[in-house]
Amino acid sequence: MKQIPIDDYNQFKKEVSALKKSCYLEFFAENPGVFQIKKEKTISKNLERIFAAALKISNKKGFHAMTMRDLSKAANLSTGALYNYFSGKDDLLAMMQRHRRTITSRVLKGNIAVEKEPLNKLRAAIRTHLYLSEAMQPWFFFSYMEAKNIGAKERRAAVQGELNTEKLFAEIVDMGRDQGIFLTDNALMTASLIKAMVQDWYLKRAKYARRNIDVNSYARFMTAFIESSLLNPKFSTPSER
Amino acid sequence: MKQIPIDDYNQFKKEVSALKKSCYLEFFAENPGVFQIKKEKTISKNLERIFAAALKISNKKGFHAMTMRDLSKAANLSTGALYNYFSGKDDLLAMMQRHRRTITSRVLKGNIAVEKEPLNKLRAAIRTHLYLSEAMQPWFFFSYMEAKNIGAKERRAAVQGELNTEKLFAEIVDMGRDQGIFLTDNALMTASLIKAMVQDWYLKRAKYARRNIDVNSYARFMTAFIESSLLNPKFSTPSER
DNA sequence: GTCTATATACGGATAGAC
DNA sequence: GTCTATCCGTATATAGAC
Numbered sequence: 001m002k003q004i005p006i007d008d009y010n011q012f013k014k015e016v017s018a019l020k021k022s023c024y025l026e027f028f029a030e031n032p033g034v035f036q037i038k039k040e041k042t043i044s045k046n047l048e049r050i051f052a053a054a055l056k057i058s059n060k061k062g063f064h065a066m067t068m069r070d071l072s073k074a075a076n077l078s079t080g081a082l083y084n085y086f087s088g089k090d091d092l093l094a095m096m097q098r099h100r101r102t103i104t105s106r107v108l109k110g111n112i113a114v115e116k117e118p119l120n121k122l123r124a125a126i127r128t129h130l131y132l133s134e135a136m137q138p139w140f141f142f143s144y145m146e147a148k149n150i151g152a153k154e155r156r157a158a159v160q161g162e163l164n165t166e167k168l169f170a171e172i173v174d175m176g177r178d179q180g181i182f183l184t185d186n187a188l189m190t191a192s193l194i195k196a197m198v199q200d201w202y203l204k205r206a207k208y209a210r211r212n213i214d215v216n217s218y219a220r221f222m223t224a225f226i227e228s229s230l231l232n233p234k235f236s237t238p239s240e241r
Numbered sequence: 242m243k244q245i246p247i248d249d250y251n252q253f254k255k256e257v258s259a260l261k262k263s264c265y266l267e268f269f270a271e272n273p274g275v276f277q278i279k280k281e282k283t284i285s286k287n288l289e290r291i292f293a294a295a296l297k298i299s300n301k302k303g304f305h306a307m308t309m310r311d312l313s314k315a316a317n318l319s320t321g322a323l324y325n326y327f328s329g330k331d332d333l334l335a336m337m338q339r340h341r342r343t344i345t346s347r348v349l350k351g352n353i354a355v356e357k358e359p360l361n362k363l364r365a366a367i368r369t370h371l372y373l374s375e376a377m378q379p380w381f382f383f384s385y386m387e388a389k390n391i392g393a394k395e396r397r398a399a400v401q402g403e404l405n406t407e408k409l410f411a412e413i414v415d416m417g418r419d420q421g422i423f424l425t426d427n428a429l430m431t432a433s434l435i436k437a438m439v440q441d442w443y444l445k446r447a448k449y450a451r452r453n454i455d456v457n458s459y460a461r462f463m464t465a466f467i468e469s470s471l472l473n474p475k476f477s478t479p480s481e482r
Numbered sequence: 483g484t485c486t487a488t489a490t491a492c493g494g495a496t497a498g499a500c
Numbered sequence: 501g502t503c504t505a506t507c508c509g510t511a512t513a514t515a516g517a518c
Contacts, residue, residue: 042483062390064305067511081484083513145386149303163448189454189462192445193438200437207404213430221430229470283501308493322502324495 006111006127009134009215016107016135023102024048043085049075050085051096055138063093063146093146094154100139101161107132108168118176119231125169126198126226127219133202134215140202166191173230182230190230197222247352247368250375250456257348257376264343265289284326290316291326292337296379304334304387334387335395341380342402348373349409359417360472366410367439367467368460374443375456381443407432414471423471431471438463 004015024044053074057066068089072079086092111128115121133140147158170191176182184190201208201218208218245256265285294315298307309330313320327333352369356362374381388399411432417423425431442449442459449459 039483046483060389062303062305064303065390068513069511078485079512080486080514084483088513145389148301148386149306186462188452190466192441192448193463193466196437196441197434200433200440204433207433211429221427222434225431225434225470229466280501287501309495310493319503320494321496321504325501330494 004107004111004128006124006131009131012131013135016103016132019103019107020099020136021048023099027099046075046077047085050077050082050092051099054092054096055142058146059138059141063089063142064149090151093150096139097143097147097150097154097158100136100143101157103136104132105161105164108165112168112172118172118179118181119227121172122169122176122226123223125172126194126223129165129198130201130215130219130222133198137202137205141205144199144203166195169194176230181232181235183232184230194226197226245348245352245369247365247372250372253372254376257344257373260344260348261340261377262289264340268340287316287318288326291318291323291333292340295333295337296383299387300379300382304330304383305390331392334391337380338384338387338391338395338399341377341384342398344377345373346402346405349406353409353413359413359420359422360468362413363410363417363467364464366413367435367464370406370439371442371456371460371463374439378443378446382446385440385444407436410435417471422473422476424473425471435467438467 057070068079112125115124170188173187173190309320353366356365411429414428414431
């Protein structure tokens with residue numbers, strides 16, 4: 001997975017946007033016959049419209065409350081046409097969950113792997129997660145809120161995805177502890193708390209927007225707060241930026 | 242509001258249980274004519290069954306996906322009888338949201354007011370919030386997940402309730418900073434992060450249960466993590482417990 | 483590929499007996 | 501107070517024309 005720079009949000013956003021599109025096509029290539037549609041161009045364009053509409057409506061009143069009529073109107077496609085892109089509402093939900101998970105996993109792993117020092121890894125992990133959930137906020141909000149409303153198999157995948165993300169954080173904290181840079185008696189619990197904080201960013205987006213706190217301010221504050229708790233004073237470095 | 246002790250969870254739980262029941266009766270007394278029911282005993286017993294059933298089903302598959310038939314079966318009342326206790330699904334949802342908010346606000350404010358020192362206030366606030374959301378976990382999970390699926394007026398009340406809770410934390414941090422005990426350059430942001438961490442407790446209950454982390458371990462770890470970040474080293478005290 | 487029209491089922495709410 | 505039976509709107513999904 002190629003790395004996406006994490007010091008410039010605008011640059012990051014552009015690359016995520018490209019990655020999203022390439023994932024549609026990849027999915028299309030890997031699952032021939034799932035769609036009744038032939039042309040890549042058509043499918044890519046319409047999937048994007050469908051997803052955007054589904055996110056907008058679901059995040060306002062819930063996926064289950066969104067009707068196919070709602071969706072067809074917002075996506076500018078008839079209800080009949082929608083069924084060329086997914087086999088039913090459940091299927092649409094599952095597709096969207098998978099799409100978000102795939103992108104998250106790729107971007108996170110890629111960006112963390114680039115860094116070698118625990119402290120830099122931790123900073124990269126936090127900032128990448130924040131940037132990604134900012135660039136795809138409706139997707140993250142949707143995934144979180146609708147996670148329980150899917151079939152058992154898909155739900156297990158969703159839970160597992162969450163645990164994997166947490167594990168990424170935990171491994172970094174663990175490594176830092178082993179090197180004496182971080183002080184903690186429970187790396188996994190530390191990771192849980194960090195995860196809670198990064199999730200708050202996309203779950204309470206409106207609140208932070210009202211207070212004029214953008215993703216960079218949030219990243220700076222959160223990082224400083226965590227490092228102030230976690231860093232071994234013996235190794236203290238000037239704080240980031 | 243009388244204080245509920247926060248060093249013993251079992252004791253706490255018992256008192257919250259009593260408070261819950263008294264809130265039903267209070268609501269009943271304050272709104273004569275809302276219910277078609279006459280006897281306090283009947284209404285209290287059935288409301289409890291209805292709420293319990295609604296929480297169980299909604300938290301599994303979402304309030305909107307729960308049908309009146311589901312609810313009637315789980316509550317052991319016919320669909321017709323249910324309408325003696327609320328005027329429709331929307332009304333039920335709103336009632337439940339209000340009930341949770343009322344209790345939260347009373348208990349939190351009461352327990353914080355007892356303490357005078359910022360550090361003790363902070364510890365009381367965190368532990369009370371954790372204990373309360375533990376004793377009423379299904380209620381808190383429900384309120385969070387269904388907050389967006391209600392009418393505009395009720396939603397404003399829900400958002401305001403959240404902000405009030407956050408403000409309780411922020412005021413404590415502010416006071417501590419003024420007294421030189423806490424080090425922070427943004428009390429409100431600190432409160433937001435603390436709130437994100439206490440919320441994680443009731444949102445990811447299953448995860449922590451699987452790891453054998455109970456509410457007391459969580460409280461200890463979280464408190465230690467925050468204090469390690471926030472406390473002015475000049476004033477450092479031996480950590481709690 | 484997309485549309486309109488429609489089959490079919492399901493859910494909220496009420497009527498009226500007991 | 502609670503039940504059963506039922507009305508009626510609405511939702512998903514499909515059929516078939518273009």
